[in-house]
Amino acid sequence: METKNQKQRILPAGEFNVFLKALHEAGYETIGPTLQDRAIVYDKISSTSDLPVGWSDEQSAGFYRVYRTESPLLFDYNVGPHSWKKYLHLPNLLLWKAKTNGGGFSFIEDDKSVGKQAFLGVRACEVAAIRKQDKIFLESEFIDSAYKKRRENTFIIAVNCTKAGANCFCTSMNTGPYAHSGFDLALTEIIDGNRHFFFVEIGSATAEIVMNKMPELELASRHDSTLVQNNMREVSYAMGKSIETTDIQRLFYDNYDSNIWEEIANRCMNCANCTMVCPTCFCTTVEDVTNLTGTEAERWRRWDSCFTMDFSYIHGGSVRPSGSNRFRHWITHKFATWHDQFDESGCVGCGRCITWCPVGIDVTKEIKSLQKSKATV
Amino acid sequence: MSNLNGNPMLPQSFRIERIKNETDDTFTVELQPSKNVMDLSFHAGQFNMLYIYGVGEIPISISGDPCSQDSLVHTTRVVGTVTKAMRKLRVGDLVGVRGPFGNPWPVEEAKGKDVVLIAGGIGLAPIRPVVNYIIANRHAFKNVVMLYGTRTPKDILYPREIKLWEKKHRIHTFVTVDRAIGNWDGNVGVVTKLVARAPFDPQNALAMACGPEVMMRFTVRELQKRGIVDENIYVSTERNMKCGIGHCGHCQFGSEFVCKDGPVFRYDKIAHLFDVWEV
Ligand SMILES: Cc1cc2nc3c(=O)[nH]c(=O)nc-3n(C[C@H](O)[C@H](O)[C@H](O)COP(=O)(O)OP(=O)(O)OC[C@H]3O[C@@H](n4cnc5c(N)ncnc54)[C@H](O)[C@@H]3O)c2cc1C
Ligand code: SF4
Ligand code: SF4
Ligand code: FES
Numbered sequence: 108m109e110t111k112n113q114k115q116r117i118l119p120a121g122e123f124n125v126f127l128k129a130l131h132e133a134g135y136e137t138i139g140p141t142l143q144d145r146a147i148v149y150d151k152i153s154s155t156s157d158l159p160v161g162w163s164d165e166q167s168a169g170f171y172r173v174y175r176t177e178s179p180l181l182f183d184y185n186v187g188p189h190s191w192k193k194y195l196h197l198p199n200l201l202l203w204k205a206k207t208n209g210g211g212f213s214f215i216e217d218d219k220s221v222g223k224q225a226f227l228g229v230r231a232c233e234v235a236a237i238r239k240q241d242k243i244f245l246e247s248e249f250i251d252s253a254y255k256k257r258r259e260n261t262f263i264i265a266v267n268c269t270k271a272g273a274n275c276f277c278t279s280m281n282t283g284p285y286a287h288s289g290f291d292l293a294l295t296e297i298i299d300g301n302r303h304f305f306f307v308e309i310g311s312a313t314a315e316i317v318m319n320k321m322p323e324l325e326l327a328s329r330h331d332s333t334l335v336q337n338n339m340r341e342v343s344y345a346m347g348k349s350i351e352t353t354d355i356q357r358l359f360y361d362n363y364d365s366n367i368w369e370e371i372a373n374r375c376m377n378c379a380n381c382t383m384v385c386p387t388c389f390c391t392t393v394e395d396v397t398n399l400t401g402t403e404a405e406r407w408r409r410w411d412s413c414f415t416m417d418f419s420y421i422h423g424g425s426v427r428p429s430g431s432n433r434f435r436h437w438i439t440h441k442f443a444t445w446h447d448q449f450d451e452s453g454c455v456g457c458g459r460c461i462t463w464c465p466v467g468i469d470v471t472k473e474i475k476s477l478q479k480s481k482a483t484v
Numbered sequence: 485m486s487n488l489n490g491n492p493m494l495p496q497s498f499r500i501e502r503i504k505n506e507t508d509d510t511f512t513v514e515l516q517p518s519k520n521v522m523d524l525s526f527h528a529g530q531f532n533m534l535y536i537y538g539v540g541e542i543p544i545s546i547s548g549d550p551c552s553q554d555s556l557v558h559t560t561r562v563v564g565t566v567t568k569a570m571r572k573l574r575v576g577d578l579v580g581v582r583g584p585f586g587n588p589w590p591v592e593e594a595k596g597k598d599v600v601l602i603a604g605g606i607g608l609a610p611i612r613p614v615v616n617y618i619i620a621n622r623h624a625f626k627n628v629v630m631l632y633g634t635r636t637p638k639d640i641l642y643p644r645e646i647k648l649w650e651k652k653h654r655i656h657t658f659v660t661v662d663r664a665i666g667n668w669d670g671n672v673g674v675v676t677k678l679v680a681r682a683p684f685d686p687q688n689a690l691a692m693a694c695g696p697e698v699m700m701r702f703t704v705r706e707l708q709k710r711g712i713v714d715e716n717i718y719v720s721t722e723r724n725m726k727c728g729i730g731h732c733g734h735c736q737f738g739s740e741f742v743c744k745d746g747p748v749f750r751y752d753k754i755a756h757l758f759d760v761w762e763v
Contacts, residue, residue: 202493205537211518211578212537216494248744249729252491363760390733393726397538404538408493411732418734419724422563426723432762440736447739 114310116324117331118294120303123155123181129320130225135262138194139227140187145173147187149194152227155181166273166347166458169467179303182228182296185272186457190386191226191233195257196240198410202253202393205404212404225262229290231283232275232455234265236386238289242449243389262313265290269297269338273347274458276471280352282455285339292317295335306335348458348471351478355452359443362477363435371473372431374466379412381460381468382437387453390418413437438470492729495535495580496522500573501555507639509563510606511571512547515556518578524553527588528613529720529748533728534558535580539569543725543743545610546584551620556581559609559641585728587748589692590718591617598627598684600712602703604675604695608632608641610720610747611694619653627689629682630657633675633699637661637668656683675699679706686711692748694720701758704751714752721746721754738763 118126130137131153141150142159152158164184165172176183201217229237241258244251265286268275277283286293291314295306306327309315318324382388392411397404411418414433419426427433445453454470461469498515505511517524526546535541548557562571573579591614599618603611611630618625630649634640640659649655658678660671671678676699691712693703700719707717723735723742735742738757740749757763 203495205580207537210576211497211499213497214495214580216491244731247730249492249731251731252493360756363763389731391726392732392734393541395538395540401538406535406541411726411734413733421722421724427762429762436736436763444736444739448741 111326111328112332113326114308115327115332116307116309116318117327118305118307118324120179120181120296120305123305125321127152127154127227129317130262132320133223133317135223135225135317137225137227140182140184142173146171147173147184148189149187149191149226149228158182159184164272166462167467168274168461168469168472169464171462180269180296180298182266182294183270185268185270185275186230186233186459188384188459188463190384190457190459191229191237192240192386192389194224194226195237195261196244196251196254196389197257200253200408202406202408205406207402221256221260223260223262224257225264227264228266229263229286230268230457231265231286232277232280232457233386234263234286234289235277235280235282235455236457237263239387239449239451239453239455240389242451247449262317263290263292265293267293267295267335267339268342269295271342271345271347272458274461274469275346276348276350276456276458278343278346278456279349280452280454280456284342284346295338297331297334297338299331299334304331306331348456348461348469350456350471350474352452355474356443356446358474358477358481359439361481363439365477365480367473367476367480368431368435371434371468372429375430375434375468376466377414377430377433378465379414380463380465382412382414383410384459384463385441386457386459387441387455388412392417413440438473441470442474492582493727495533495541495582497578498556498581500575500577500579503573503575506559506641510559510561510639510641512557512559513570513573513579514548515558515579515581524556526550526553526584526613528591528617529588529610530584530586531610531728531747532556532558532581532583533585533725534570535582536566536569536573537578537580540566541580541582541726542566543585543728545747547609547612549616549620550613551617559606559612561606582728585743587744587746589614589720589748590690590750594690594692595621595624597625598629598689599625600629600631600679600682600684600689600691600707602631602675602679602691602693602695604633604699605635605639606641607693607695607699607720611692612642612645614692615649615655618655619649622653627684628653628655629684630655631660631675631678631682632657633660633662633678633695635662636665637670638665658682674702676702676706679703679710684710690716690718692718692720697721704758714755715750717751718748719751719754720748 244254268284291311293308441453497518502514726732
């Protein structure tokens with residue numbers, strides 16, 4: 108007789124709302140993909156009818172479009188312009204307030220309580236991106252308390268990609284398409300004959316608690332698990348893009364002086380889109396505001412980008428005044444210096460920077476050009 | 485002093501106890517915790533993030549004596565928005581403080597050796613704690629040389645102390661100015677020129693330099709000419725900083741976060757970056 112893995116279950120697609128209800132009962136607000144302004148973006152969802160069922164997306168360098176499908180699939184698309192960092196590493200965060208009192212002032216920590224949130228539809232590359240931000244904000248010398256609060260209250264439901272995006276290269280970056288760990292639950296959506304179901308993998312004790320809030324799910328069979336493996340293999344083969352990562356750090360360190368940077372600067376508009384959509388980019392600036400009477404001051408932290416002139420300003424001027432070197436800084440950080448800082452790449456291969464670049468600059472192509480230019484010297 | 489284990493982005497309020505004008509554009513403040521008693525210890529070379537109410541927050545080195553920590557001392561040169569606002573504060577006013585941050589000067593490693601200190605302009609502020617440390621442990625160090633350059637004689641920081649360093653504490657001090665005015669009869673020229681004839685044994689010396697990046701480039705070259713190896717040269721670097729804790733990304737210098745891997749670096753570890761334009 109076949110011995111079945113207790114942690115692999117089958118959720119019929121028709122019962123997805125029961126699953127969402129179980130999450131709500133466990134106290135989670137559910138956030139997932141929704142269709143808004145012709146893009147698939149993350150927002151609060153309450154039932155499957157909020158998901159972009161019957162929609163898919165098409166992407167290429169500098170291009171994104173959603174289109175209608177006849178498919179009953181709930182997750183038949185790849186990543187859009189949003190990433191989960193907007194819920195963990197907030198785009199705008201009030202760090203603290205200061206209030207004047209009798210000649211002085213005192214600091215008040217903005218200690219808003221954070222509710223429990225469940226991220227639904229976290230792609231494997233996004234699970235990896237969250238882990239990368241964990242390393243920065245939770246596992247380095249200092250802890251970001253705002254991030255920590257949110258992260259501890261977050262339940263991650265990964266959804267493995269059952270189709271590859273045209274700008275995706277997670278296989279090269281070793282982050283997908285299949286999520287091996289880092290989730291509470293992982294789902295793979297399968298249509299097999301007339302069965303439409305989710306292959307569910309239970310990845311944490313918290314997930315068991317949620318699962319106990321709904322009728323017990325049947326155990327997955329070996330056949331089901333083979334379907335998942337085959338599907339993941341197909342997606343890997345169909346991956347839209349790839350890069351060769353051997354010696355990639357050296358590639359950048361040997362090419363600080365390359366004229367490729369000037370050439371890219373002729374195309375790049377320094378718009379900073381790539382850094383805003385990137386799920387791992389973490390840079391922030393701060394802004395001080397006071398009320399009209401000056402009795403209250405606030406310090407806000409906001410997402411920032413290394414593409415701005417102010418970013419590296421020190422008295423006398425910017426450290427990187429030229430666009431070419433700002434682009435060089437960004438891509439070198441992603442693919443080379445991040446390794447020195449955090450022992451891994453800063454890129455998860457999600458392709459967002461390629462899709463959302465208004466002039467279609469493609470990091471995989473630029474890396475190939477660098478590799479080629481190096482091979483010819 | 486730190487609350488750094490709680491929320492490292494939340495400042496503590498400190499009261500200004502004293503303000504001293506050092507030069508036309510540079511002043512020193514002495515700070516005391518406004519409420520609780522706090523541990524004010526720091527290592528020479530570390531800095532604090534100072535917040536001026538409603539205006540902004542900037543990195544400023546601690547320039548006091550690391551061996552007598554009864555107040556926090558900061559020497560600041562007025563250059564722009566925040567430093568100007570700070571200059572307007574009076575005794576009794578509050579500032580926010582986060583820190584201390586950063587990797588310090590290698591004062592322990594320098595024991596038993598000659599020490600060469602090279603400072604340009606406001607760069608003397610972060611070096612002064614090293615001098616204080618040496619004075620408190622003078623027997624532990626061999627020859628100590630201080631090379632200090634400013635724009636004009638009017639810009640010399642801590643002039644009275646400098647005299648004592650020479651007279652009382654056997655610190656060979658050489659001051660040079662870019663432009664002589666008044667009755668200046670000392671050295672004229674860039675500070676890097678003093679390296680060539682400074683009295684130290686390159687085989688057994690540690691050098692520590694702080695000043696504008698160009699000055700440090702030339703300083704390193706001169707030190708190398710004297711035969712000091714890169715492993716024995718330390719430099720302090722400057723970058724834009726918004727957090728001080730390795731989270732905001734602004735201070736990156738190649739792979740290094742200047743706020744936590746620096747500001748003091750052993751030169752051989754960053755030599756490759758010194759040659760890269762706009763890194
Ligand atoms: C580790 C470290 C230690 C320092 N120690 C001292 C010191 O002991 N004494 C001293 O006078 N100065 C020191 N500085 C330089 C000091 O931080 C700047 O002069 C100050 O930030 C200028 O702020 P501002 O608003 O007056 O200038 P503005 O020109 O108006 O600058 C606007 C903003 O740019 C940033 N910025 C500008 N110049 C610098 C700079 N040189 N370094 C970093 N950020 C900058 C700040 O965020 C500043 O608020 C140090 C810098 C660093 C990085
Ligand atoms: S660099 Fe581009 S492909 Fe890599 S993680 Fe960021 S947005 Fe995705
Ligand atoms: S999205 Fe494209 S144009 Fe905009 S900053 Fe990034 S590379 Fe440059
Ligand atoms: S100052 Fe923010 S990372 Fe160094």
